[in-house]
Amino acid sequence: MSQTFEERLNQMLPRIASADFLTNQGLGNEIGFWIFDYPPEREMDMRAFLRDVIEPVLAKHQPPIRSASVNLFELVIGLLQERGLLDKAIEMQQNKGDEAALSALRSVLKEDKIAQKLMTQIDLSNIDLLILSGVGAVYPMLRTHTLLSALHPHMKNKPLLMLFPGRYDGYSLRLFNKLDEDHYYRAFRLVPETH
Secondary structure: OEOOHHHHHHHHHHHHOOHHHHOOOOOOOOOOEEEEEEOHHHHHHHHHHHHHHHHHHHHHOOOOOOEEEEEHHHHHHHHHHHOOOHHHHHHHHHHHOHHHHHHHHOOOOOHHHHHHHHHHHOOHHHOOEEEEEOHHHHOOOOOHHHHHHHHHHHHOOOOEEEEEEEEEOOOEEEEOOOOOOEEOOOOEEOOOOEO
């Protein structure tokens, strides 16, 4: 029997607040990368849950669980603004189309560069958990499976949780439950759908 979105949400906090999760126990020497996949149509509910429940509860946990939450869309927009490219990219997209704009931005938005930028925005030594959101909004500027691979050498022993609007089956990511699958097998599903 499948669990509802709400039932799965209710299992998130106990899971990410557990000592096993925070210390990467029981993963068989794998990195602590986790994906919480959810129906894309529940994006606004997921955002509200992150803002109103996850972040405040982790901060009030005893002892407090220090988390950093990064919206990937905001990260990319900030990077483009810093480089003076945002207005140019928007103009190019309007005049020449999506493909031309994406092609022009590809060198700036390489996933290894995004991973490095992300690491400059968080103090890895002072957090217990990194939470990534904004996956759907940042597509197609950023591919999450490639970003996760680029983050492997940076995260050391810190767990990472990606909130993913689509489907992850342990082997591949299917954004919005529609786009072609991207193979990625080095993450674990945070909460399975079945009992």
